[in-house]
Amino acid sequence: MxxxxxxxxxxxxxxxxxxxxxxxxxxxxxxxxxxxxxxxxxxxxxxxxxxxxxxxxxxxxxxxxxxxxxxxxxxxxxxxxxxxxxxxxxxxxxxxxxxxxxxxxxxxxxxxxxxxxxxxxxxxxxxxxxxKFQLGFNRRFDRNFAKTKELVKNKAIGDLHILKIQSRDPEPPSLEYVSHSGGIFMDMSIHDFDMARFISGSEVEEVYVVGGALINPEIKQYEDIDTALITLKFENGLVGVIDNSRQAVYGYDQQLEAFGSKGSAKVNNEKESSVEVLLKEGVKSSNPLHFFLERYNDAFIEEVEQFFEAINNDEEVPCGFVDGIMAQRIASAAKESLLTGLPIKVEKYQ
Amino acid sequence: MxxxxxxxxxxxxxxxxxxxxxxxxxxxxxxxxxxxxxxxxxxxxxxxxxxxxxxxxxxxxxxxxxxxxxxxxxxxxxxxxxxxxxxxxxxxxxxxxxxxxxxxxxxxxxxxxxxxxxxxxxxxxxxxxxxKFQLGFNRRFDRNFAKTKELVKNKAIGDLHILKIQSRDPEPPSLEYVSHSGGIFMDMSIHDFDMARFISGSEVEEVYVVGGALINPEIKQYEDIDTALITLKFENGLVGVIDNSRQAVYGYDQQLEAFGSKGSAKVNNEKESSVEVLLKEGVKSSNPLHFFLERYNDAFIEEVEQFFEAINNDEEVPCGFVDGIMAQRIASAAKESLLTGLPIKVEKYQ
Amino acid sequence: MxxxxxxxxxxxxxxxxxxxxxxxxxxxxxxxxxxxxxxxxxxxxxxxxxxxxxxxxxxxxxxxxxxxxxxxxxxxxxxxxxxxxxxxxxxxxxxxxxxxxxxxxxxxxxxxxxxxxxxxxxxxxxxxxxxKFQLGFNRRFDRNFAKTKELVKNKAIGDLHILKIQSRDPEPPSLEYVSHSGGIFMDMSIHDFDMARFISGSEVEEVYVVGGALINPEIKQYEDIDTALITLKFENGLVGVIDNSRQAVYGYDQQLEAFGSKGSAKVNNEKESSVEVLLKEGVKSSNPLHFFLERYNDAFIEEVEQFFEAINNDEEVPCGFVDGIMAQRIASAAKESLLTGLPIKVEKYQ
Amino acid sequence: MxxxxxxxxxxxxxxxxxxxxxxxxxxxxxxxxxxxxxxxxxxxxxxxxxxxxxxxxxxxxxxxxxxxxxxxxxxxxxxxxxxxxxxxxxxxxxxxxxxxxxxxxxxxxxxxxxxxxxxxxxxxxxxxxxxKFQLGFNRRFDRNFAKTKELVKNKAIGDLHILKIQSRDPEPPSLEYVSHSGGIFMDMSIHDFDMARFISGSEVEEVYVVGGALINPEIKQYEDIDTALITLKFENGLVGVIDNSRQAVYGYDQQLEAFGSKGSAKVNNEKESSVEVLLKEGVKSSNPLHFFLERYNDAFIEEVEQFFEAINNDEEVPCGFVDGIMAQRIASAAKESLLTGLPIKVEKYQ
The missing domain is CATH 3.40.50.720 (NAD(P)-binding Rossmann-like Domain)
Structure with missing residues (x-):
């Protein structure tokens, strides 16, 4: 419907x-x-x-x-x-x-x-x-992530033990953009931090980052990196990892796995087409959808529809102010971890 | 674009x-x-x-x-x-x-x-x-079938030898609908007959049908069936088969394979979601999109856009009157084959 | 075990x-x-x-x-x-x-x-x-086909409506081999005729064939073809189709689908490796196992082990003399259909 | 061959x-x-x-x-x-x-x-x-991992940026076994440490671990955990993550991804069968092979054959003493990271 x-x-x-x-x-x-x-x-x-x-x-x-x-x-x-x-x-x-x-x-x-x-x-x-105040974390409204959230919430996979988010852009932004982007954690990973909180239903306690400027060393001048592995410790004991790259040449790579005591739920990429070509040299199939507007087109519509529903029915919005504050705090902790080489605690919001 | x-x-x-x-x-x-x-x-x-x-x-x-x-x-x-x-x-x-x-x-x-x-x-x-006259064979405009047409035309899979079309509805229509539908061949298979001509770029010479009223015997009163295997012989030597069912309980099943001398191109179903759930009892994934409006939503838009382009640029429409005539003739031959139990020639249109 | x-x-x-x-x-x-x-x-x-x-x-x-x-x-x-x-x-x-x-x-x-x-x-x-007499229809003992047989027998997919067998060799045999092979139906399709009887648990009543010498026209001299679509009508009402090619350049293609009133069971190919490579130009994965000895290695062992078990326990063999007779009769009918262009009845064995 | x-x-x-x-x-x-x-x-x-x-x-x-x-x-x-x-x-x-x-x-x-x-x-x-001395890191000899090693070595995916290893057992060992196993890192992850060195061709410099006794808290008495996320920093700049669980209820989960500047190579699980069942409630497919002897059967044979070849031709063994030392040192560092909550350097072997 x-x-x-x-x-x-x-x-x-x-x-x-x-x-x-x-x-x-x-x-x-x-x-x-x-x-x-x-x-x-x-x-x-x-x-x-x-x-x-x-x-x-x-x-x-x-x-x-x-x-x-x-x-x-x-x-x-x-x-x-x-x-x-x-x-x-x-x-x-x-x-x-x-x-x-x-x-x-x-x-x-x-x-x-x-x-x-x-x-x-x-x-x-x-x-x-x-x-009402709603924040544009559009990925929550993607049918695949939303379904996985339900599976986790309903304990279909039991208690959550490991959360893995694979989030990679197809192309790096310009250096000009990087200079005022707030850095990879505030600009790009912030979506994944929100996703981590959304899927797990738990707060992140501690963050640890390794990574580097492996795609374009020039971004180091902005104290920024383009490849990151971010380890997360959550309040309720589960552990998580996000891997980010600014350049997945094969397309926009947006996957997630929620692994638990009774099984695992895996969000795979959506593909450009369902066609497979079988040739002597192997089987060729399509890349993931390349552009975030293609992958999340329906999610952008859904988030706004739910926003208007919340207004019209005077209900809680599906993604609020505190969600923004917490994702930003995780991003700040990630930056500090990168600079110090140490795991960093995330301050809770009261 | x-x-x-x-x-x-x-x-x-x-x-x-x-x-x-x-x-x-x-x-x-x-x-x-x-x-x-x-x-x-x-x-x-x-x-x-x-x-x-x-x-x-x-x-x-x-x-x-x-x-x-x-x-x-x-x-x-x-x-x-x-x-x-x-x-x-x-x-x-x-x-x-x-x-x-x-x-x-x-x-x-x-x-x-x-x-x-x-x-x-x-x-x-x-x-x-x-x-200008354009016929609404919307499936030609589905990105997957259109891509396969290109692969065949460009000889990416060599010469076409076998064409397989799997086309199944999620639910049978009402008996009332069946009574004035023109029968399964004219109502449902006609899309597949057009697809066969579209992908192969060749005319169908002869049709042979086996099948039956396996889902609901009551439709026999309309000389109709609900399950059909339709064999096609084409002018240029390739052979084809269409299988139709009025009821694939798992969803709208729309697949195709073009098999040739240098390989094969396979159109798989589009799925309701990309989520896989791994449990002790096995891996569960989504069914094909259930409704033709979901599967062919973009194709319905594309066919109309191309129609207006043809008008505005005074070009040939992508699916014309003769395409309709030939698909109807194949449907008629199929009906005759069902009734006689014999392969039936398809009359060419001059 | x-x-x-x-x-x-x-x-x-x-x-x-x-x-x-x-x-x-x-x-x-x-x-x-x-x-x-x-x-x-x-x-x-x-x-x-x-x-x-x-x-x-x-x-x-x-x-x-x-x-x-x-x-x-x-x-x-x-x-x-x-x-x-x-x-x-x-x-x-x-x-x-x-x-x-x-x-x-x-x-x-x-x-x-x-x-x-x-x-x-x-x-x-x-x-x-x-x-005891056991015939070497090894494919019955492949874990995938055996599992599908069980699913059909247990009505997991309801009543069987359509049976599709896709059976293609990676390379055509030599002309010398063709000359004394008995023809494609007796030499190659015979495995698929047995599979059709095995999976359906029903006898084939009528056969209709279209096809041609599309890979190598020289085999016409032996009244043989290399590409065939074989339609089957079964005693209990279901319909089936086998497609055979002597040359699937991408490997040994052995698939089957049993489609019924409650769902469908599909046997996919086994692949050379589970590795996928994602590149700018698309996703590459492995071809099906190329050689029948690789694909059916375990089945060859299993058939012999079951043969010895039947001997040692004085039980019925899993694939007997009548199975051979019936597969041969379907092959003969297929040949006649090819030569006459008509559907041909298969004689039952009493 | x-x-x-x-x-x-x-x-x-x-x-x-x-x-x-x-x-x-x-x-x-x-x-x-x-x-x-x-x-x-x-x-x-x-x-x-x-x-x-x-x-x-x-x-x-x-x-x-x-x-x-x-x-x-x-x-x-x-x-x-x-x-x-x-x-x-x-x-x-x-x-x-x-x-x-x-x-x-x-x-x-x-x-x-x-x-x-x-x-x-x-x-x-x-x-x-x-x-000659060869160590039994059998997974190096699995056709899928070996192929991925080749792809990385040949720069088919460019420079390696991120290495992800997903390695989960189907069932936890007994407490008795745990008590003398040397702990999860020395007993289980050690295979993954070797895999990380094998695929990357680089040494691990630093290790950071988060995890817990999420499956069975009783193993805490042995200072052990059953769920681990292990972050690796490598000498040549790439980063890696291993996730281990002692209990993936759906089977033996052995996957790996090598992500680089020109693409990505992904090793997927091998499955119990290639059969898919499509039902009203969704598509069911097989779990990964459940037992390490099934998944790595061919690898166990291959490692020994290569060992005898090395002996007979007086060549270097494919997996030697230093490989064992380094994997053990990473395991020790992982244990120390778990106990201190800090990233730990890995000592090089001269």
């Missing part, structure tokens, strides 16, 4: 229509706009971007009613009740604060902020305002 | 906008309407259905401008240049004839007509009118 | 020792000799071959006690109670007759004889002699 | 016959004896075991000429040129020393000794004696 809904097959139910403003019209902002076009309970009122002048062509076919350079026009619009924050990370806390104070529900891309202190301040504001 | 386009990511190119009328608002009509909503080069002007009175709710969110009971309102609308025929098969020839004479391009669902004579007459009208 | 036994791990049980003579020391004769060396309940007394003079080196390390040119030395040896017939097909009936009359249990390679009449006569002699 | 040789097909070549004594007739000793029975270049002269009195039945069918209680009868037999040491670990150094001084070639099971000092002393003796 959910699936068909995503695909836009006819939905009869009359739902409350949310009036949405989107702040930031880069790749991810446009992605959300495009997905929301087909949602019957959404009205796309305004999109803001400092580069608005150069976006006329895109805007004319975007399905959004208004385009503005200044996001404050969204914050101050009383008709708008939901804000999507797709601006650069450095602006997140400011916009969250303003939007929350204006009483708007917030969907924000990850990470919230590179500073733990400022993140926690923003959290306080959001709590006081009593608005 | 094509893929992203389907998914609706921003397209800059300005294309000629086609004004579309859809005749018939049942499952398949609504499917096409929903898919066309996101196509920038399409304006959905009118949808007609005799049951229009009961479709107000759906219509109000359909994105179509007008709803009418009478398809003639579409035919007579000079602004509409493209007609989608999603009405019952028995009405196809009449509507095709009227639409062609009105100079409209036509997209028609399969089969064209149960009568070879009437089908051929309609073909003449369409040819004389000089309009 | 069985498995470990095959592999030769220590067996404590004391069993009756059978004294064996092997007639014919070609590839298959040597294979059986080699396998029997490790069987504690077997004494390899004599091997006969007209070419014995040229086999001294092999013989000296074969583990057999005596080598002779004349198989009659085996027939007349009162100590020998079991005879393996690995001589050319044309000699089978004569040797079977003599061995049976001498009271020896017989293991014979397939086919028994190209003449149905002579085969039936030999059967009568064997029955009168009351000796 | 090698493969067929393993399977025992006729070998013509005349090779020097080695006269073998086997010390210890437990499971692994009997395994080697059984495998050597079929090797034409081996004469099984004597087997020794303190429990010889209770082994008469087994011995009578073992194919070995003599059975003795005292291994010194093997050491002092001038005809015996090769000794297999399959006695308890605690006796290894003593027997190695005596055998080497007696000029015999040695095949020894792992580990050599729990003490690094005594291991190094034994190494000196062996070097001085100039005899």
């Amino acid at each position: 959910k699936y068909l809904k995503e695909r836009g097959y006819q939905i009869m139910e009359k739902e409350k229509v949310n009036v949405v403003g989107v702040i930031g019209a880069g790749r991810i902002g446009r992605l959300h706009i495009n997905n929301m076009r087909n949602m019957p309970n959404v009205r796309l009122k305004t999109v803001s971007d400092p580069q608005a002048d150069h976006m006329k062509d895109w805007f004319s076919e975007s399905g959004v009613e208004n385009l503005t350079k200044d996001y404050k026009n969204i914050i101050s619009d009383p008709e708008i009740n939901v804000v999507f924050i797709c601006a650069p990370t450095s602006l997140h806390v400011q916009i969250i604060t303003e939007a929350a104070k204006a009483g708007k529900h917030i969907f924000c891309e990850k990470p919230i902020c590179f500073s733990d202190e400022n993140t926690c301040k923003a959290h306080k504001v959001v709590k006081q305002a009593g608005v | 094509k893929y992203l386009k389907e998914r609706g990511y921003q397209i800059m190119e300005k294309e000629k906008v086609n004004v579309v009328g859809v005749i018939g608002a049942g499952r398949i009509g609504r499917l096409h309407i929903n898919n066309m909503r996101n196509m920038p080069n399409v304006r959905l002007k009118t949808v007609s259905d005799p049951q229009a009175d009961h479709m107000k709710d759906w219509f109000s969110e359909s994105g179509v401008e007008n709803l009418t009971k009478d398809y003639k309102n579409i035919i007579s609308d000079p602004e509409i240049n493209v007609v989608f025929i999603c009405a019952p098969t028995s009405l196809h020839v009449q509507i095709i004839t009227e639409a062609a004479k009105a100079g409209k391009h036509i997209f028609c669902e399969k089969p064209i007509c149960f009568s070879d004579e009437n089908t051929c007459k309609a073909h003449k009208v369409v040819k004389q009118a000089g309009v | 069985k498995y470990l036994k095959e592999r030769g791990y220590q067996i404590m049980e004391k069993e009756k020792v059978n004294v064996v003579g092997v007639i014919g020391a070609g590839r298959i004769g040597r294979l059986h000799i080699n396998n029997m060396r490790n069987m504690p309940n077997v004494r390899l007394k004599t091997v006969s071959d007209p070419q014995a003079d040229h086999m001294k080196d092999w013989f000296s390390e074969s583990g057999v006690e005596n080598l002779t040119k004349d198989y009659k030395n085996i027939i007349s040896d009162p100590e020998i109670n079991v005879v393996f017939i690995c001589a050319p097909t044309s000699l089978h009936v004569q040797i079977i007759t003599e061995a049976a009359k001498a009271g020896k249990h017989i293991f014979c390679e397939k086919p028994i004889c190209f003449s149905d009449e002579n085969t039936c006569k030999a059967h009568k002699v064997v029955k009168q002699a009351g000796v | 090698k493969y067929l040789k393993e399977r025992g097909y006729q070998i013509m070549e005349k090779e020097k016959v080695n006269v073998v004594g086997v010390i210890g007739a437990g499971r692994i000793g009997r395994l080697h004896i059984n495998n050597m029975r079929n090797m034409p270049n081996v004469r099984l002269k004597t087997v020794s075991d303190p429990q010889a009195d209770h082994m008469k039945d087994w011995f009578s069918e073992s194919g070995v000429e003599n059975l003795t209680k005292d291994y010194k009868n093997i050491i002092s037999d001038p005809e015996i040129n090769v000794v297999f040491i399959c006695a308890p670990t605690s006796l290894h150094v003593q027997i190695i020393t005596e055998a080497a001084k007696a000029g015999k070639h040695i095949f020894c099971e792992k580990p050599i000794c729990f003490s690094d000092e005594n291991t190094c002393k034994a190494h000196k003796v062996v070097k001085q004696a100039g005899v």
